[in-house]
Amino acid sequence: MKLAAIQKRMARAVMQPLTRSEQMQHRAPDGSAMRKYAARFIKPNDRLSSFERLEIYNRQYWFRVLSALQEDFPGLHAVLGDRRFQKMSEAYITDCPSQSFTLRNLGARLETWLRKHPLWAGKKQTLALDIARLEWADIEAFDGKSETPLRLEDLAGAADGNIKLKLQPYIWLLDFHYPVDNLLLEVRDTAEERDFASNAFQERKKRKRVQAVAKLKPAEIFLAVHRVDESVYFRRLDREEFAILTALQNGKTLARAIEIGFRKSKVPVEQRASAVQDWFQHWATLGWFCRAESPKALKTPKPGSGSV
Amino acid sequence: MLVPASPFNGFTNYGIGIGLRAPHYDHILTRKPVVDWFEIISENFMIDGGRPLRILDQILEQYRVVQHGVSMYFGSAEKLDREHLRRLKTLVKRTKTPWVSDHLCWGSVDGRYTHDLLPMPYTLEAAKVTAQKIRAVRDFIEVPIAVENVSSYAEFHVSEMTEWEFLNEVVECADCGILLDVNNIYVSSQNHSFNPMDYVNSVPAERVAQIHIAGHSKYRKYILDTHDHPVIDPVWKLYERAIQRVGHTATLLEWDDSIPSFREVHDEALKANKFLSATVLAKAV
Numbered sequence: 001m002k003l004a005a006i007q008k009r010m011a012r013a014v015m016q017p018l019t020r021s022e023q024m025q026h027r028a029p030d031g032s033a034m035r036k037y038a039a040r041f042i043k044p045n046d047r048l049s050s051f052e053r054l055e056i057y058n059r060q061y062w063f064r065v066l067s068a069l070q071e072d073f074p075g076l077h078a079v080l081g082d083r084r085f086q087k088m089s090e091a092y093i094t095d096c097p098s099q100s101f102t103l104r105n106l107g108a109r110l111e112t113w114l115r116k117h118p119l120w121a122g123k124k125q126t127l128a129l130d131i132a133r134l135e136w137a138d139i140e141a142f143d144g145k146s147e148t149p150l151r152l153e154d155l156a157g158a159a160d161g162n163i164k165l166k167l168q169p170y171i172w173l174l175d176f177h178y179p180v181d182n183l184l185l186e187v188r189d190t191a192e193e194r195d196f197a198s199n200a201f202q203e204r205k206k207r208k209r210v211q212a213v214a215k216l217k218p219a220e221i222f223l224a225v226h227r228v229d230e231s232v233y234f235r236r237l238d239r240e241e242f243a244i245l246t247a248l249q250n251g252k253t254l255a256r257a258i259e260i261g262f263r264k265s266k267v268p269v270e271q272r273a274s275a276v277q278d279w280f281q282h283w284a285t286l287g288w289f290c291r292a293e294s295p296k297a298l299k300t301p302k303p304g305s306g307s308v
Numbered sequence: 309m310l311v312p313a314s315p316f317n318g319f320t321n322y323g324i325g326i327g328l329r330a331p332h333y334d335h336i337l338t339r340k341p342v343v344d345w346f347e348i349i350s351e352n353f354m355i356d357g358g359r360p361l362r363i364l365d366q367i368l369e370q371y372r373v374v375q376h377g378v379s380m381y382f383g384s385a386e387k388l389d390r391e392h393l394r395r396l397k398t399l400v401k402r403t404k405t406p407w408v409s410d411h412l413c414w415g416s417v418d419g420r421y422t423h424d425l426l427p428m429p430y431t432l433e434a435a436k437v438t439a440q441k442i443r444a445v446r447d448f449i450e451v452p453i454a455v456e457n458v459s460s461y462a463e464f465h466v467s468e469m470t471e472w473e474f475l476n477e478v479v480e481c482a483d484c485g486i487l488l489d490v491n492n493i494y495v496s497s498q499n500h501s502f503n504p505m506d507y508v509n510s511v512p513a514e515r516v517a518q519i520h521i522a523g524h525s526k527y528r529k530y531i532l533d534t535h536d537h538p539v540i541d542p543v544w545k546l547y548e549r550a551i552q553r554v555g556h557t558a559t560l561l562e563w564d565d566s567i568p569s570f571r572e573v574h575d576e577a578l579k580a581n582k583f584l585s586a587t588v589l590a591k592a593v
Contacts, residue, residue: 001466003434004385010426011417043463045501047529053462056530061422068423098421101379101392102351145356170357230359 006041013037014057015097017090022062024055065093068103072139073110074191075131075184078209079124088120104143107136127216130176134184134234137172137225141232144170149287155280161255165248165289172225173237173246179219181234186212228286235286240265241279245288316452316485317517318406322372322558323584326577329563333363335570336371343574345372347560350408351379354395364402373403374518374558376487377410379421380445382455383428383438384414388445397449407517409454409487412438412475427460430467430474439481446484454485454517459495459524459533471496472510485517488554490546491539491562495524495531504542508549516554521547521580522562536565538576548583556587 001009012029019025028037038050045053069089070077077085096109111132114120121128146168155165190208222242224235237245244261252260262272283289313319325345328336335341346367353364367373380392400408413425428434446453457475469477479486488511490504497504521544523537539547539561551557561577 001429002385003429003431003437006429006464006466007385007414007417007426011420011422014422014424014426015420041464041466043465045463045499050462052529056461056532057422057424057426061424064423098423099419101389101421102354103423104355143355143358143360146358227358230362 001041009037009041010054010057013054014061015094016058017094018059018062022059024051024058062090065098065103065106066090068106069093069110072107073132073135075135075180075187076110076128078183078187079128079131079213080121081210082206084120088114091117091120104139107132107139111136126177126218127180127213130178130180131183133174134176134180134223134225137174138184138232141170141172141225141227144168144227146170146227147290150284150289150291152281152284155284155289161258162253164251164253166291167245167249168226168288168290170227171245171249171288173223173242173249174225175220175222175242177218177220178216179221180216181221181223181236183212183216185234224288226286226288238279240267240275244276244279245283314485314514314517316407316454316515317558318452320406320558321556322374322406322518323556324577324580325372325374325558325560326573327376327560327562327564328367328373329567331567332570332573337363337366339570340370341570341574343371345374345558345560347374347376347562348403350375350377350396350399350410353402354392354399361402368403373405374560375399375403375405375408376456377408378425379415379423380410380441381414381416382410382441382445383412383434384416384441385437386416386419388441393445393448396445400449400451405451407452407454407485408449409456409485409518411458412455412478413458425458427458427462427464428474429464430469430471432468432477435474435477435481438478442478442482442484446482452485452517453482454487455479455482456487456489456520457492457496458489459492459499459531461499461530461532463500470502470507471500472507476510476512479512479515484515486511486515487518487520488516488550489520489522490550491520491522491524491543492533494540494543494546495533498531504546505549508546508553511553513553513555516550516557518558518560519547519550519554520560520562521577534565535562539579544579544583547580548586551583551587556584559584 016025016029024034026034028034035051038054042050042053044050066089080088092110092113096113098106111129114129114132118125187209190205222237222239224237226233226235240261244257247257247260258276267275313321323344325347326343328346328348353360355361411425413428415422415424415426442453442455455478457471493504493507497507521539522535523539525532525534525536559580561573563573
């Protein structure tokens, strides 16, 4: 058997889901008996059959990928519960196995996949999609690219409405149907409490997570997932803020972004200028703007040339 | 006694290092302990930005760092992942690592990754494929490469030679270095019933760029390479023999699970000094 054939054969078996009792299936991917499938390419020894030797790799694969997904999506785990999350994870990884050299990217397709498979979350589908999206944004924001931020004084040139401002690549702007930022923070707080080994303590932690999910009421929120001093934070945004930032992120000019931001806005017209000024000040203080690459990019103004 | 500095480790003379792991970041950055060098898992830093790279830069200001990869899969029948290579080279420029190591294994098929270090069939065909890949990676990243023997739990019917014969075939064809993991030799020797000393005595000493030591977990019918225990005596014996053959070589303790305090890990690694000093004394005599 050639190298490529052995590797295909072994990988197919290793990536095949385990049984309910976490053992290798007795049916091979090609429909034959796994015992025969394994024996064709793996030697037995005096202690283990070919099946048992292959099973070590099969189990290690699933333990590794399932624990990686659970570590990255504690919020979704809390929403779905232990059993459903485990089953959902197996189904997701079977459909969408890792296509990257790093496990960091394992959950990249989870939200899209969940959307196509609403049975897993059932009545909690909207909440599940919200939390999965937030948790993926959290991963992306953690180690996303950053560029030299523009300082507040650099933004002085923004008086020209035709300029384009670029947001830091690590910033994710998201709108949700539930306050999932609070839920995720609560779930993480529970997880970080001292990890006593007792079953009673673990049960209490689990109850807390269940309660956190149960008490969550729908509420439309707008969020920026961003970094300060290399730590990820969730910042609630006003509807108008969200719309302006999203428009800027999509490459609109400043004037156009502001126009989009206040479309159907309830903010009184006379208060809008000062609101925009306050927002820009906050965003610039947080280092959210960086130099755009387009010809209409913001140029560093001369000192003392005005402000937004 | 052979001179340890060689083209396979960038003509360096590193001593005892430990793996750089997240639970120790605070201790290292605030206490600044004396450590000869740190080994990083390349993939953890092949990212675009954020805290991991900032911490790495702080470490690089004060310590020597060597890159160790877990997913190049030199033994895979598939083509190399260009995105992986590009990111690896970017990191190599950042760390200025004198050599890069990764495993003599495979782990992906049809672009799907198992994230495991799967064993090779020991055939001439596999050796040729693997050596070609190692050469291609070395030419691209422009630093020496050392390949590490992995722990394994399965053997293939098609194998035409022993594991150490296969390793020798690969490194000769690729003209690369070896990261000799004496714990992995021990684990595989128990799982496949061979004498681990035969392995240590057979590797080309002049190609050994680095040595790994680690702990493992013993089960009823096999041993798993878990990196969650201190090094056991039989593994120290293999290390002693390796050092006798190879000389004073860069040595690294791996501890990746149930990670104890920095001091405990470092103290365990420093036990290697006993054997390294013996080689220096022997040379002096």
